[in-house]
Amino acid sequence: MPFLSLQNVHKDFGGVAAVDGVDLGLAAGELRALVGPNGCGKSTVFNLISGSLRATAGRITLDGTELGGQAPHRIARLGVGRKFQVPSVFGDLTVAENLDLAGAAGDRWGSGARPQSHLADRVHLADKTGDLASVLSHGQRQWLEIGMVLAARPRLMLLDEPTAGMTAFETAATVDLIRTMAGENGATILVIEHDTGFLERLDCPVTVMAKGKILATGTYQEIHNDPQVRALYFGNRSDA
Amino acid sequence: MNRLSASFSLTLAAIVFVALALIPVLGSGYWTGQATRYVLFGMFAMSLSLLWGRAGMLTFGHAVFFGIGGYVMATMTMGLFGDGILSELLAQPWIALPVSVGGAALAAAALGWFLFWGRGVSGAYLAIITLSVAVVVEQAVRGFYALGGDNGLVGVPALATWAADPFNPVPMFYTVLVIAAVVYVGLDRLLRSRMGALLTAVSANPDRLGHFGYSVFVVRLGAFVLGAAIAGLAGALFVATDGFASPSLIGFGLSAEVLIWVALGGRNILLAAFLGAVAVRLAESFLSGLLGDFWLLALGMVFMASVVLLPQGLIATPMLWLNNRWNQGNRSNSRDAPGPANDGMV
Numbered sequence: 001m002p003f004l005s006l007q008n009v010h011k012d013f014g015g016v017a018a019v020d021g022v023d024l025g026l027a028a029g030e031l032r033a034l035v036g037p038n039g040c041g042k043s044t045v046f047n048l049i050s051g052s053l054r055a056t057a058g059r060i061t062l063d064g065t066e067l068g069g070q071a072p073h074r075i076a077r078l079g080v081g082r083k084f085q086v087p088s089v090f091g092d093l094t095v096a097e098n099l100d101l102a103g104a105a106g107d108r109w110g111s112g113a114r115p116q117s118h119l120a121d122r123v124h125l126a127d128k129t130g131d132l133a134s135v136l137s138h139g140q141r142q143w144l145e146i147g148m149v150l151a152a153r154p155r156l157m158l159l160d161e162p163t164a165g166m167t168a169f170e171t172a173a174t175v176d177l178i179r180t181m182a183g184e185n186g187a188t189i190l191v192i193e194h195d196t197g198f199l200e201r202l203d204c205p206v207t208v209m210a211k212g213k214i215l216a217t218g219t220y221q222e223i224h225n226d227p228q229v230r231a232l233y234f235g236n237r238s239d240a
Numbered sequence: 241m242n243r244l245s246a247s248f249s250l251t252l253a254a255i256v257f258v259a260l261a262l263i264p265v266l267g268s269g270y271w272t273g274q275a276t277r278y279v280l281f282g283m284f285a286m287s288l289s290l291l292w293g294r295a296g297m298l299t300f301g302h303a304v305f306f307g308i309g310g311y312v313m314a315t316m317t318m319g320l321f322g323d324g325i326l327s328e329l330l331a332q333p334w335i336a337l338p339v340s341v342g343g344a345a346l347a348a349a350a351l352g353w354f355l356f357w358g359r360g361v362s363g364a365y366l367a368i369i370t371l372s373v374a375v376v377v378e379q380a381v382r383g384f385y386a387l388g389g390d391n392g393l394v395g396v397p398a399l400a401t402w403a404a405d406p407f408n409p410v411p412m413f414y415t416v417l418v419i420a421a422v423v424y425v426g427l428d429r430l431l432r433s434r435m436g437a438l439l440t441a442v443s444a445n446p447d448r449l450g451h452f453g454y455s456v457f458v459v460r461l462g463a464f465v466l467g468a469a470i471a472g473l474a475g476a477l478f479v480a481t482d483g484f485a486s487p488s489l490i491g492f493g494l495s496a497e498v499l500i501w502v503a504l505g506g507r508n509i510l511l512a513a514f515l516g517a518v519a520v521r522l523a524e525s526f527l528s529g530l531l532g533d534f535w536l537l538a539l540g541m542v543f544m545a546s547v548v549l550l551p552q553g554l555i556a557t558p559m560l561w562l563n564n565r566w567n568q569g570n571r572s573n574s575r576d577a578p579g580p581a582n583d584g585m586v
Binding site (some may be wrong): 050052071072073076077081082090091092093097100101102104105119148150152 | 244388434437438440441444445447448450452453455456482
């Protein structure tokens with residue numbers, strides 16, 4: 001069985017099927033991108049895995065453990081870390097406090113402080129550790145949240161549009177960061193992204209969703225050339 | 241920043257507590273007795289600052305725990321529990337005091353379990369439910385004959401023989417002042433630790449905190465119980481000082497008053513909340529004689545003006561301003577010191 005496995009997962013919102021029979025499997029250590037037009041159910045899939053929502057039907061397992069019906073904090077303790085689409089950091093806390101709080105949860109309240117300074121360094125915030133998160137720029141908040149997810153050392157990382165609102169330079173740095181993250185500790189990463197430039201650079205298998213269903217899975221090139229996907233996602237421009 | 245730096249906060253607290261310690265030296269016995277009560281209300285206000293200012297839990301029923309502390313202390317020290325030697329044992333203030341604190345904490349654990357389980361209630365719903373609880377508990381106490389009903393319990397013994405002389409309130413004043421200082425230092429340290437960050441986080445975005453692996457239920461319940469325990473301690477010491485436990489200590493009225501003290505002082509800053517309670521009670525004792533029934537009107541108008549013009553609080557706003565000046569001064573003194581290493585940046 002794959003490390004992360006979704007089997008025939010459904011989620012209805014008052015009769016509207018947001019997720020309509022999704023089967024998805026990620027091997028341990030795999031890096032996978034999840035793409036699709038707005039409203040296709042990508043974020044709902046994240047909400048179902050991380051426990052924000054409960055599936056109407058189907059099974060979701062992590063390393064064989066059933067996630068369905070568990071509270072978000074329990075799923076987090078099983079090793080699922082999540083970066084939200086809108087950067088969700090604690091604005092009234094400093095960068096250092098944000099990282100410390102996220103890292104301590106991995107230790108189950110861990111009283112022993114683990115130095116998180118190397119993480120601030122990795123997400124390019126080493127000179128901002130004493131600043132309140134609310135004064136950071138949008139891109140820096142995205143990085144801080146990625147740093148917080150890393151601090152908890154999850155086995156599965158769900159990254160929802162990690163480069164939204166970033167400059168080209170920041171996006172490139174983020175791709176490098178995600179590729180390094182994928183290489184170390186055997187972490188499995190599922191990333192939602194719209195930016196085709198980002199996807200090309202990330203160079204990993206891509207799963208395409210449309211209207212709550214999985215449409216196709218393949219390499220970036222395969223997906224890029226798939227006529228069905230082109231019609232749906234990239235449009236029919238001749239240069240695409 | 242809406243926080244005080246550690247060094248500034250400690251300096252300011254030292255000044256405040258030393259100034260309070262001079263009251264018996266400079267003032268009359270009457271004012272020392274009054275000041276004892278103000279300090280206890282200040283302690284009560286600090287416990288609400290923890291809940292409301294930090295953990296974002298707006299409660300309209302915090303006096304329930306102040307009152308439970310008070311009534312447990314009163315009934316135990318008056319020997320209303322058990323009989324014979326057991327009654328005498330339970331009447332010992334040094335046994336009754338921790339039991340009062342525990343009673344308030346236990347009541348908060350029971351209520352908090354109900355309030356915060358699952359997704360839990362917060363915001364306006366929490367305010368409405370706690371308000372109803374305060375009204376119900378006050379009515380129950382008023383109708384409970386064994387607790388003295390409307391009249392309350394009169395003749396609650398003092399904490400000890402050295403505190404029993406009604407003409408010498410000084411020993412009790414210093415006892416209360418030291419306890420308040422210890423509570424202040426303890427809470428200040430707690431709020432500067434990871435627990436403080438956790439409370440700020442649970443207030444700002446509980447769902448996000450859950451996704452990092454923290455149980456929002458446990459964090460909220462823990463804060464609620466701790467706040468109630470401190471309120472219970474203040475309540476127990478209050479009835480031992482006053483010699484009187486009345487239903488007005490446990491109801492909606494005092495719950496709303498403490499909210500006003502804390503809002504006026506500044507809910508985010510412990511010391512400001514503490515001073516808010518002391519200042520309003522002090523102003524009341526001067527002005528209620530002068531203004532009569534208009535005192536409440538005046539207080540209400542000051543409250544409205546404060547909420548609109550100085551939402552951080554009348555006392556917290558100048559504190560934060562001084563804090564920034566203090567820290568700028570410190571920074572310019574240490575300008576030559578090497579800054580943090582900044583290698584490894586892209």
